[in-house]
Amino acid sequence: MITRKNFFIYLTVFLLFASMIIPFSPLEAADPISPSSGEVIKTLTPELTWKADPGAVKYDIWMLKKSKKMFGLYTFLGRSIREGTETKLKIKTGTLEDNSDYLWMVRTVNKTSVIGSFGKTFRFSTAVNPIHQTPENPTPTQPASGDLNTIDGLLAAIKAKFGITMENGTADWALSNLRVIYNTLLKIPAKFYRCTKYLQRISTTSLGAGVGGYVNSGDPSRVYMTTLGVNYDLAGIIVHEMTHCFQFNGNYGVATAWTNQFWTARNSYNGQWQPISAPPTEYGKTNPLEDMAESVKLYVTNASNLKYQDMQRYNFVKQYVMNGVEF
Secondary structure: OOOHHHHHHHHHHHHHHHHHHHHHOOOOOOOEEEOOOOEEEOOOOOEEEEOOOOOEEEEEEEEEEEOOOOOOOEEEEEEEEEEOOOOEEEOOOOOOOOOOEEEEEEEEEEOOEEEEEEOOOEEEEEOOOOOOOOOOOOOOOOOOOOOOOOHHHHHHHHHHHHOOEEEEOOOOOOHHHHHHHHHHHHHOOHHHHOOOOEEEEOOOOOOOOOOOEEEOOOOOOEEEEOHHHHHHHHHHHHHHHHHHHHHHOOOHHHHHHHHHHHEOOOOOOOOOOOEOOOOOOOHHHOOHHHHHHHHHHHHHHOHHHHHHHOHHHHHHHHHHHOOOOOO
């Protein structure tokens, strides 16, 4: 799950950015058209198009990129000014990166407002060369189970290849979500992903506003993913929660060995577990199981970070969780 501390950092930055935009947004503004919101594109030089505003003098096109390091925040990438008669912008080579997420929006400047107004914000992803599986488990070029370019095809492929059923709960899985999950599952060994049988998409949970995902100990093979978790760090939170499925489904010995190696007995004063060495994330300090889940998450999504912070934790995950597979 996402720590409240990290969530509020994310929220604070978002609100600061929004505060610069929202107060000046009147009812009319130019909205993006293409790429559409949620679209996965197979080019790094797309043409952006937006609706024309009859009163526009200039269009100011903004683009932000989702950071892979700063808690998944979107950071400013660049902007481009276009005349009021233009409604297209060709993205230049070298601007976008493959397998990345972007936000874009259009600010309309008219004769009565120098500040102008922003229209809707659209999000798109690039997938020219989707992340492939490690050489040990090569990706099939055309799986018989389904077309990887459609939601139904990916649902079928994830079920056929990994034995995981993707469930729509109070929210639905999007194509871009399924691509991330499929490519993440390709990286990890069967010993790990076979402990998870269901990934259910939900909007929110009563556990709290800062929860991105969770596993119920009464049903330890099902992961619940909230909208916050999907938008915040889908691959990382999926791996974190799947680690709990791993812990609760026949790998108690591994979890116990982790506790014995990296944590002391409970503190006699407050009853809390005490880490022998600092866990790699703030949330990992919660208890041994969360420490292990956070370490596995980093091993899969940011291996160099974990290796730098704690080589012993890195080697434990490599040997006992990932069957020697490295990323």
